[in-house]
Amino acid sequence: MFYYYGRKKQIAKHYPCPNFETIIEPFAGSAAYSLYGDHWKRNVILIERDERVSDIWQWLINEATPSEIKNLPDLEIGEKSSEFLHIIHAATKMAFHYKTIKVTPVLARNWEISKRYMSENLFKIKHWRIISGDYTLASDIEATWFIDPPYKEDTGKGYRYSSKLIDYKKLATWARVRKGEIIFCEGHQGDYLPFKPLLELKGVAGKTSKEVIYYRSHKASEQLELFQLSSR
Template sequence: MFYYYGRKKQIAKYYPLPNFGVIVEPFAGSAAYSLYGNNWQKRVTLIEKDEQVANVWRWLIDEATPAKIKSLPDLKIGDKSSEFLHIIHAATKMAFHYKTIKVTPVLARNWEISKRCMAENLFKIKHWEMICGDYSEADDLEATWFIDPPYKEESGKGYRYSSNLIDYEKLATWAKNRKGEIIFCEGNCGDYLPFQPLLNLKGVAGKISKEMIYYQSNQVNKQL
């Protein structure tokens, strides 16, 4: 829906489609999986510990209209902004710690794209639920659990609630006890579940990063 460092918008198509009528994202971010394809039509519950991110979702779900989004001012290169929704479009993992930011060409372009995306897709999320809190506060529903925490590596350290604050063994135990199915995302440093390769992504300067997945379903009892 909006730009978010580490979002799955470009690779959502590689993950299994949901087999349940409910999708829960315990680390919501920008909820790219729930927005992919027809997934948004399900009952979707987002859980986000970062209050600023949760407030963006609450505004979009409860108050925003396409007209309101389109009326948001464009960003001019060289200007400064202290708006959190602007700051996270800076395409850097450290953006979550900035109080103000100088508008770069990347930020201005990302914001332009996001305004259009939010306005065009707003109707998809009006039935969604947002809960501001820890992943462990989620109701134990029979659902498709799309679990995408900050990765256990350098890329997961920039968030306000970063990888340094996560007990991954506890998270793994919690995840495996969910009803329904779990789709668990990680990078190549994930060692707390039997992750399997999903795909390789080429980043800046040709750097390759590995996307890993752990899948579990109490319907078919299989792993991918």
């Protein structure tokens, strides 16, 4: 819904479509998967540990109106802001540690785009639910679980609740016993589940990053652990 470093907006199409009426994102961020296509029409439950991010969701879901968002002031290049909703629009995960930020052309442009997107798509999320807290607060119900934690090792260290604070073995054990369908995202250093390659993303200076996935679905009491890339 808003800019968030590491969001899945550009690659959401590569993940399996939800097979259950309820979608749960235990590491909500900006919930790009739940907003993709018609996914938003389902019963969406977000869990977010960073209370500043969950507060944004609380405001968007329960209070904000399209006109209110449209009337939010633009950001002027060179000015400073201490508003967290502004700060996270900087194109860096280190923004989660800033108390104030100087507005760059990138931040101003991201905010302009995000403000327009939020106002035009706000209606999609008014039936959603946000829970502020750790992923373990999610009720174990039959659902499509889109699990996108801070990635293991360096790529997940910039967030406020970073990879350094996650017990990945515990997370893997928790994920594998969820009811329904599991779509688990990671980077190339993920080794705590039987991840499969998903795609390679091109970055700056010719660098590439690898996205991997763990997919599991319960169908008719039969557990499947596979992801058929050939169907993508």
